[in-house]
Amino acid sequence: MSMPKKLALLVLLLPLVAFEALAAKVSPSSLTMVPGQKSTVAVSSVSGSLTLTNSNAQVASAVLSGNKIQVTANAVGSANLSVKDKKGTVTVKVTVKPAMTVSPTSLTLAVNQKATLTISNPSGTIRVSNSDTSKVATSLSGSTITVTGKAAGTATLTIKDSLTTRKVPVQVTSSSGGPITGTTEGRLLASNCFQCHGTYGSGGFEKLLGETEAEIYEELVEYQEDPDFSTDIMAAHVQGYTDAQLRAIAKYLAKP
Amino acid sequence: MNRRQFLEALSLSSLGFMALPSLVRADEEDIASALFPVPTYTGISGTIVIVGGGMAGVTLAKYLRLWGGTGVKVTLIEKAPSYTSNIMSNKVLTGQMTLADLNYVYDTLKNHYGVQVVSGTVTGIDSGDQTVALAGGASYGYDRLVLAPGLEFDLLDGMEDAKEYDTDIPHAWQAGLQTQLLRDQLLELKSGARSGDVVITIPKAPYRCPPGPYERACVVADWQYQNNLSSQVIVLDANADILVERDNFTAAFNGAHGYTVDYRPGCKDLKIVDVMSRTVSYVDVDNKKQNVTAGVLNPIPPQRAPQWLADAKLYNPDAEERSVPVNVLSYESTRVPLVHVIGDASLTTQPKAGHIGNQQAKTCADAILRLLQNQPLDPAPVTNSACYTPITATTATWLSAVYQYDAKTGTMFIPSQHNGGGAISTSEPSTDNYKDMQVWFKTLMADTFT
Numbered sequence: 095m096s097m098p099k100k101l102a103l104l105v106l107l108l109p110l111v112a113f114e115a116l117a118a119k120v121s122p123s124s125l126t127m128v129p130g131q132k133s134t135v136a137v138s139s140v141s142g143s144l145t146l147t148n149s150n151a152q153v154a155s156a157v158l159s160g161n162k163i164q165v166t167a168n169a170v171g172s173a174n175l176s177v178k179d180k181k182g183t184v185t186v187k188v189t190v191k192p193a194m195t196v197s198p199t200s201l202t203l204a205v206n207q208k209a210t211l212t213i214s215n216p217s218g219t220i221r222v223s224n225s226d227t228s229k230v231a232t233s234l235s236g237s238t239i240t241v242t243g244k245a246a247g248t249a250t251l252t253i254k255d256s257l258t259t260r261k262v263p264v265q266v267t268s269s270s271g272g273p274i275t276g277t278t279e280g281r282l283l284a285s286n287c288f289q290c291h292g293t294y295g296s297g298g299f300e301k302l303l304g305e306t307e308a309e310i311y312e313e314l315v316e317y318q319e320d321p322d323f324s325t326d327i328m329a330a331h332v333q334g335y336t337d338a339q340l341r342a343i344a345k346y347l348a349k350p
Numbered sequence: 351m352n353r354r355q356f357l358e359a360l361s362l363s364s365l366g367f368m369a370l371p372s373l374v375r376a377d378e379e380d381i382a383s384a385l386f387p388v389p390t391y392t393g394i395s396g397t398i399v400i401v402g403g404g405m406a407g408v409t410l411a412k413y414l415r416l417w418g419g420t421g422v423k424v425t426l427i428e429k430a431p432s433y434t435s436n437i438m439s440n441k442v443l444t445g446q447m448t449l450a451d452l453n454y455v456y457d458t459l460k461n462h463y464g465v466q467v468v469s470g471t472v473t474g475i476d477s478g479d480q481t482v483a484l485a486g487g488a489s490y491g492y493d494r495l496v497l498a499p500g501l502e503f504d505l506l507d508g509m510e511d512a513k514e515y516d517t518d519i520p521h522a523w524q525a526g527l528q529t530q531l532l533r534d535q536l537l538e539l540k541s542g543a544r545s546g547d548v549v550i551t552i553p554k555a556p557y558r559c560p561p562g563p564y565e566r567a568c569v570v571a572d573w574q575y576q577n578n579l580s581s582q583v584i585v586l587d588a589n590a591d592i593l594v595e596r597d598n599f600t601a602a603f604n605g606a607h608g609y610t611v612d613y614r615p616g617c618k619d620l621k622i623v624d625v626m627s628r629t630v631s632y633v634d635v636d637n638k639k640q641n642v643t644a645g646v647l648n649p650i651p652p653q654r655a656p657q658w659l660a661d662a663k664l665y666n667p668d669a670e671e672r673s674v675p676v677n678v679l680s681y682e683s684t685r686v687p688l689v690h691v692i693g694d695a696s697l698t699t700q701p702k703a704g705h706i707g708n709q710q711a712k713t714c715a716d717a718i719l720r721l722l723q724n725q726p727l728d729p730a731p732v733t734n735s736a737c738y739t740p741i742t743a744t745t746a747t748w749l750s751a752v753y754q755y756d757a758k759t760g761t762m763f764i765p766s767q768h769n770g771g772g773a774i775s776t777s778e779p780s781t782d783n784y785k786d787m788q789v790w791f792k793t794l795m796a797d798t799f800t
Contacts, residue, residue, distance in 0.1 A: 129478060129479050130479075130480075169479060170478065192478045193478060195477075195478075195687045195688075196687065197684070197685070197686075197687045198677055198682060198684065198687065199682060199687050199688065199721065200679075200680065200682075200721060200726065200727055202679050202726065202727055202729050202757065203757065204757045204758065207757070207758075215478075248726045250724065261724055263720075263721075263724055263725060263726045263727075264726065265726035265727060265729050267729045267730075267757050281417070281716070282712060282713065282716040282728055282731060282732075283731075283732055285413075285709070285712040286709060286732055286733070286734045286752075288712075288797045289705055289708055289709070289734075289736065289790075289793065289794045289797050290736065290789075290790055290793055290794070291793070292384065292793055292796060292797060293384065293386060293416075293796070293797050293800075294384070294386060296384035296386075297384070297793075298789055298790075298792070298793025298796070298797075299786075299789055299790075299793065323769075323774060324774055324775065324776055324777045325776065325777060327736065327748050327750050327776070327786070330750040330769075330774035331734065331736065331750045331752060333752070333767055333768040333769060333774065334732075334734070334751070334752020334753075334754065334764065334765055334767065334768035335732070335752065336767070339732065
């Protein structure tokens with residue numbers, strides 16, 4: 095091939111290449127988001143000043159800042175963000191999908207008990223990770239995770255799709271029903287006293303604030319041993335607690 | 351408590367064990383209304399929106415701040431400017447209390463606990479967006495939403511408009527203007543401006559405050575007796591028997607109020623035949639249709655969680671559900687994540703009443719604070735129900751039950767160590783119980799509103 099022919103080809107191609115280079119470039123050129131998520135689109139190869147037009151601000155809000163578009167997803171739907179410069183217009187398509195949810199958001203189960211977590215609105219592949227496989231076993235099938243308690247303790251399951259991460263705390267209890275043996279946190283347990291003895295035992299029927307752990311525990315036991323519990327509401331009430339619970343209550347109320 | 355458990359309790363107590371010395375009780379004046387400070391940032395942060403300013407909603411708002419500290423932002427949405435207590439509202443009927451005595455405001459919640467109290471009506475929730483919308487266009491975002499909306503009242507068969515409850519046949523099952531109307535109608539019986547019997551109808555359980563209708567029959571009967579009225583209180587109960595404190599109410603209906611109360615269990619197909627003449631019909635236990643015309647008609651309607659909760663898919667009326675299934679470790683809906691329901695609108699094995707609504711709220715507060723920190727829930731929460739019931743103007747009974755969590759069934763149950771798994775009630779009404787009732791009420795309201 096002779097030189098003039100090569101040149102002629104170049105001359106022919108140049109306008110095309112030059113035209114392609116004229117419009118601004120956006121990266122990424124489309125976005126898939128969930129409500130509440132924020133993202134940034136970079137604009138490059140800009141000629142002159144940029145203007146931004148948003149076809150649906152209810153779905154996504156977009157703010158142009160320098161050569162960046164900050165996008166916030168507001169509601170499910172789609173919006174086109176059109177970026178115009180001196181040489182042309184380029185469009186970023188924003189698709190807002192419902193966020194993946196996992197129900198329930200926490201689990202408590204006994205050893206060998208099974209429970210299921212249901213995933214709604216997943217995007218792409220679902221991945222499940224388990225912080226402690228000695229406590230909990232998991233298996234994913236479609237959009238359902240079966241969780242089995244293996245040993246008493248806690249684990250956190252992390253469920254991810256392409257857009258959202260959800261954490262589900264799991265508590266495995268040693269008890270599987272029957273008599274109450276589980277330990278309970280003193281504060282919540284002792285708050286059962288507050289309706290009649292005031293917040294933190296500050297008074298109503300007998301004031302409990304200021305009593306020692308031993309005093310409170312001994313009184314509770316005295317009531318619990320009262321055979322004639324239908325003549326005194328406190329004697330009746332205390333029948334429903336285990337000894338471990340009474341000790342936890344006394345310990346908490348002595349130092350709320 | 352069932353009959354067998356009651357008899358066991360009786361035989362146990364009649365063996366002659368020495369009773370405990372009578373215990374020191376506080377006088378009403380001693381009830382502390384101590385205010386405890388909201389701790390500064392505890393490391394927990396979150397935005398919680400509560401809908402409903404009754405017993406459960408207010409307790410939750412208070413305890414989220416008291417236990418969670420200033421990092422937990424709490425907004426409470428309520429349409430009324432203040433709360434009127436349902437508890438003790440039967441005493442308005444007898445003139446022993448006024449509605450003003452039962453009025454509780456949200457000032458301490460706002461000014462001391464730093465809860466944002468918003469006056470408004472919810473129009474819907476968006477569980478994907480995690481927002482709740484109010485009439486007028488405002489919208490609040492949440493990390494966790496807790497609904498404590500109470501109950502809505504069905505129209506009874508034969509009725510055309512719920513306004514008939516406001517103008518002619520008050521149910522007065524939510525304290526307020528209908529309570530005053532019922533009081534005024536009773537006064538007309540006394541003045542002779544109207545005549546006839548008082549008819550109280552009781553819906554099939556579950557309904558709000560299980561002993562409440564029987565209590566109302568007792569105190570109205572006592573008021574009629576005290577005022578030398580010859581009219582009766584006819585109780586048309588859709589249930590097959592008295593639901594709670596059976597022995598105490600049976601004794602009252604046959605003894606103290608034996609001439610005044612006409613208790614009819616197992617009444618089916620209740621219908622309001624005519625609102626103006628206060629005529630109802632029902633099918634009795636022998637399957638015979640009966641008509642009763644009342645001087646004062648007080649129909650207590652069936653109750654269910656408000657319709658907008660069904661619209662939000664929290665419960666399904668098409669599947670015969672009337673309240674919201676929840677996980678009782680957290681009161682989170684089993685259907686809609688991040689939305690919790692406490693108090694009367696939740697579906698649990700526990701009674702629908704203010705005292706236990708207060709404790710459900712504390713369980714929910716503890717659960718939400720743990721969830722905000724990605725911690726597991728308390729695996730064994732305990733709740734309790736207690737109530738005092740006036741039988742006359744000077745005597746009262748009480749009922750107590752403690753609920754533990756059964757991990758196998760995921761429900762709350764009364765454990766066997768508590769009277770064989772049943773509630774416990776006092777062996778007889780007394781004036782001491784009546785005094786204790788005032789202490790209980792004031793302390794419960796202080797734990798909720800102060």
